[in-house]
Amino acid sequence: MTSPRPGTIASLEQLRALVGDPLPVVERKFHTRLNATARDFIGKAPLAFLATADADGRPCVSPKGDHPAVAVVESDTVLLLPERKGNRLVYSLQNILANPAVELIFVAPRTGETLRIQGRASLVDDPELCAHLHSKGRPALLVTRIEVTKCYFHCAKSLLRSGVWDPASWGDEIRVSFGDEIAEEGGMAPEAVAGFDAGVRERYRQDV
Numbered sequence: 001m002t003s004p005r006p007g008t009i010a011s012l013e014q015l016r017a018l019v020g021d022p023l024p025v026v027e028r029k030f031h032t033r034l035n036a037t038a039r040d041f042i043g044k045a046p047l048a049f050l051a052t053a054d055a056d057g058r059p060c061v062s063p064k065g066d067h068p069a070v071a072v073v074e075s076d077t078v079l080l081l082p083e084r085k086g087n088r089l090v091y092s093l094q095n096i097l098a099n100p101a102v103e104l105i106f107v108a109p110r111t112g113e114t115l116r117i118q119g120r121a122s123l124v125d126d127p128e129l130c131a132h133l134h135s136k137g138r139p140a141l142l143v144t145r146i147e148v149t150k151c152y153f154h155c156a157k158s159l160l161r162s163g164v165w166d167p168a169s170w171g172d173e174i175r176v177s178f179g180d181e182i183a184e185e186g187g188m189a190p191e192a193v194a195g196f197d198a199g200v201r202e203r204y205r206q207d208v
Contacts, residue, residue: 112156
């Protein structure tokens with residue numbers, strides 16, 4: 001059996017000794033329902049990160065995006081997240097079938113604070129609802145329905161440190177070649193990479 005690396009934190013007591021305890025007032029920000037501020041934030045947030053885990057606890061985080069908002073508030077305890085065309089790997093969706101516990105982080109442009117929501121998710125195939133939650137005339141493929149159990153705002157420190165909303169801090173655009181990624185694993189001949197990447201760019205243009 002491998003020995004723990006020196007300095008490994010192995011208990012909550014060790015962790016608290018380093019980090020400290022939260023101020024008692026901080027825990028008063030947690031809600032079990034979506035208040036007016038949360039509902040307004042969701043209505044202006046075009047991006048969210050959805051965290052799920054499979055039956056064995058293996059995690060997955062997936063970005064979700066829509067404009068002007070990625071999710072719809074059905075009530076102060078229910079969110080609707082329409083599913084759009086993607087790579088069809090459906091990691092998050094199959095995780096929900098095995099383990100309905102989810103968490104989302106909602107992000108709004110030029111805003112440092114984020115909104116975190118915990119809940120239980122189910123997948124809904126309702127043609128009328130999918131048609132209602134359309135994008136560019138195309139109905140949602142299905143809808144993830146999330147029953148909210150915890151809701152709270154996260155402070156702006158991480159986004160401020162990152163400079164994500166400050167153009168002066170941005171580096172050059174990072175270009176990702178899916179053709180190269182696939183070819184590296186032996187799934188594509190090198191001469192096919194350029195054509196594959198051109199197809200990806202075209203799908204970005206047509207399918208977003």
